[in-house]
Amino acid sequence: MKLSSLNIKKIDLSNIDQNYAGQDILMKIGELYQYESGIYGSGHLWTKLERIVENIIIEELDKVGCIQVDFPKLQPKKVWEQSGRWDLYTKQNDIMFTLNNNFGEYGLAPTAEECATIFAANRLLSYKNLPAIYYQISEKFRKEIRTRGYLFRPRTFVMMDAYSFDKNEEDMNKTYQLMHHAYLNIFKRLGISIIPTVSDNGTMGGKVSEEFQAITNLGEDTVLYDNEKNIGINKEVLSFENRDEYLKQLGINDISCLKEYQSVELGNNFQLGTQYSTSMGLFYKDETGKEKPYYMGCYGIGLGRIIATIIENNVIKENESVKGFSLPINIAPYKIQIVYKEDKKEFAEKLYQDLNKHGISAIIDDRIDYSLGSRIKDCYVLGTPYIAIIGNQSDGVMIEVEETKTGKKFSKTIEEIIELVSP
RNA sequence: CGGAAAGUGGCUCAACUUGGUAGAGCAUCUGGUUUGGGACCAGAGGGUUGCAGGUUCAAAUCCUGUCUUUCCGACCA
Numbered sequence: 001m002k003l004s005s006l007n008i009k010k011i012d013l014s015n016i017d018q019n020y021a022g023q024d025i026l027m028k029i030g031e032l033y034q035y036e037s038g039i040y041g042s043g044h045l046w047t048k049l050e051r052i053v054e055n056i057i058i059e060e061l062d063k064v065g066c067i068q069v070d071f072p073k074l075q076p077k078k079v080w081e082q083s084g085r086w087d088l089y090t091k092q093n094d095i096m097f098t099l100n101n102n103f104g105e106y107g108l109a110p111t112a113e114e115c116a117t118i119f120a121a122n123r124l125l126s127y128k129n130l131p132a133i134y135y136q137i138s139e140k141f142r143k144e145i146r147t148r149g150y151l152f153r154p155r156t157f158v159m160m161d162a163y164s165f166d167k168n169e170e171d172m173n174k175t176y177q178l179m180h181h182a183y184l185n186i187f188k189r190l191g192i193s194i195i196p197t198v199s200d201n202g203t204m205g206g207k208v209s210e211e212f213q214a215i216t217n218l219g220e221d222t223v224l225y226d227n228e229k230n231i232g233i234n235k236e237v238l239s240f241e242n243r244d245e246y247l248k249q250l251g252i253n254d255i256s257c258l259k260e261y262q263s264v265e266l267g268n269n270f271q272l273g274t275q276y277s278t279s280m281g282l283f284y285k286d287e288t289g290k291e292k293p294y295y296m297g298c299y300g301i302g303l304g305r306i307i308a309t310i311i312e313n314n315v316i317k318e319n320e321s322v323k324g325f326s327l328p329i330n331i332a333p334y335k336i337q338i339v340y341k342e343d344k345k346e347f348a349e350k351l352y353q354d355l356n357k358h359g360i361s362a363i364i365d366d367r368i369d370y371s372l373g374s375r376i377k378d379c380y381v382l383g384t385p386y387i388a389i390i391g392n393q394s395d396g397v398m399i400e401v402e403e404t405k406t407g408k409k410f411s412k413t414i415e416e417i418i419e420l421v422s423p
Numbered sequence: 424c425g426g427a428a429a430g431u432g433g434c435u436c437a438a439c440u441u442g443g444u445a446g447a448g449c450a451u452c453u454g455g456u457u458u459g460g461g462a463c464c465a466g467a468g469g470g471u472u473g474c475a476g477g478u479u480c481a482a483a484u485c486c487u488g489u490c491u492u493u494c495c496g497a498c499c500a
Contacts, residue, residue, distance in 0.1 A: 009433080009434085009450075010449085010450060010461075011434080011449090011450090011461090012434075012435070012448095012449060012450090012461085013461085014435085015434080015435050015436090019494095028434075034492090036491080036492085037491080037492065037493085093498090093499085095499080095500095110500085111500060113500085142499085144498090144499075145424070145497085145498060145499080146424095146494095146495095146496090146497090146498080146499095147493095148493095148494090153499090161500090209500080220499095265499095268500060269500095270500065272500095298500070300500065339459095341458075341459080342458080369457095369458085370458080370461090371457080371458040371459080371460085371461080371462070372458065372459050372460075373458080373459055373460035373461065373462090374458085374460080374461040374462085375458095375459095375460095375461090376459075376460055376461090377460065377461045378461080389459080391459055392459070393459085
């Protein structure tokens with residue numbers, strides 16, 4: 001990509017939001033735009049990141065046999081009435097945006113259990129069709145009472161939501177475990193330290209659920225983690241009435257060996273049981289031709305939160321002041337940014353072409369009237385992991401490469417650069 | 424929804440206490456000198472001070488209302 005086409009704004013890093021520096025940088029350079037509280041437009045970098053994160057999620061879910069589909073964002077009222085949740089979502093909890101016009105009444109999808117169950121029941125007619133897991137990656141809409149932290153808690157956001165259908169509780173449990181491990185693989189590939197925790201309604205109604213909490217110093221939640229036993233709990237569990245019994249169930253006898261972490265919830269999985277199947281009157285036929293309810297699970301991952309977490313966890317500072325951020329090489333939309341002095345333009349363009357030929361996405365800073373120094377500074381606000389600096393010292397063979405995360409510099413040939421940034 | 428703070432050119436802020444022609448830095452545009460860690464000189468454009476009402480000869484400034492944004496809390500498949 002030619003940097004001139006991105007039209008980023010020049011910014012002053014001395015006034016950056018210290019709590020959410022990475023996202024504030026993107027706002028200030030124009031790569032994120034807030035229309036109103038909780039409603040954002042994303043620029044090129046964010047959108048590219050979304051596709052990359054999305055692909056990792058798709059690959060890992062496909063590996064365990066999930067099927068990607070797409071459910072409507074504009075959901076008819078009757079669909080929600082079929083499960084009896086219309087009033088719950090529009091009155092008691094008032095979380096769903098609604099539309100009412102001469103076509104009828106609708107809700108903007110905050111989630112999709114109803115649509116998924118209807119979709120599934122139309123084709124999973126027999127026990128022979130089970131199990132099945134359908135997932136989608138799409139925008140969700142929620143009337144968050146209080147938005148927070150830019151893309152950490154907005155009112156519209158992109159989420160992966162999956163819905164599983166099984167014959168019985170035992171199979172549902174297996175599917176749940178399958179998804180648990182798929183999630184761990186996803187977060188591992190994203191380079192995010194994750195703690196699976198049992199969440200608050202794990203004790204209620206016989207339901208099982210877990211949260212996937214990412215360790216970050218700007219989280220909304222506090223988790224307690226037992227390193228040895230590899231068990232995590234949300235700190236809110238400690239305020240439960242039945243906490244002792246609850247902790248005992250998990251095998252936690254001594255709270256003092258739990259370490260406390262600030263975290264943000266990136267994923268949330270639930271065993272739903274037969275709740276939706278029964279309430280909506282949608283069944284499959286078993287071996288004897290009898291109608292049986294589906295045992296369901298639902299699984300969510302917030303993509304915006306993942307991206308925000310990666311960006312904020314990779315903010316780089318110099319002498320306590322924010323310098324920018326540096327994305328992990330396997331996540332970065334652009335692996336290396338080429339900056340050059342005007343009289344070395346030819347060599348810089350050759351490097352850019354060579355990288356392109358090898359399928360390596362690079363940025364070339366082709367803007368005119370920028371000093372080499374200011375061009376280098378802009379690499380940090382775009383999160384590019386490496387900078388290729390072609391200046392006075394350039395001899396046309398060796399290229400000075402800087403790792404933005406550490407500031408370390410190397411001298412490399414084009415071939416070595418290709419190897420360095422290749423996955 | 425309870426509590427708190429803030430709204431002044433694109434951005435960060437000043438002027439408000441004590442009412443009297445709305446300023447600076449950055450950014451943008453033009454010309455010139457620059458170009459290895461966010462350069463310099465000269466010039467230019469850009470604001471009905473969130474909105475509405477009130478007090479006053481006169482309101483960014485005082486009063487009332489309202490809207491918006493942010494933060495804390497509550498809430499959160």
